[in-house]
Amino acid sequence: MSMTQVTTDTSPSGDPHCPNCHTVLPPKATFCATCGERVVKKNVVSLLQDKVDITTRYRISSLVRRRPYVSLFFAIDNQQLRPVGIRDIDISGLGKEGRANACDTVQQEYDLLRRESI
Secondary structure, three states: OOOEEEEEOEOOOOOEEOOOOOOEOOOOOOEOOOOOOEOOEEEEEEOOHHHOOHHHHEEEEEEEEEEOOEEEEEEEEOOOOEEEEEEEEOOOOOOHHHHHHHHHHHHHHHHHHHHOOO
């Protein structure tokens, strides 16, 4: 089971727009470049881009840690040719509300890590 992410509202031209300042945004924008507002999400789609199998995008180099429901791996991103960390979280045992909470928590953590120079 994969985590899910949601897509944005679109303008009449079909392009997504900022809910705060209504600036037209790139299709996969997470934040508005004009006002900095987080783009509001509505429709659920897979986080895996183009439904590509994770094993074709990444080459796992080592297992760092395995705990119940969570595994942490070091890998190489085959598209950007850089090292990455992959955390595999099994949410199949959670109910609908639990999955939504898990997705929100992971998104918040991603937003925090994205701001750091790691």
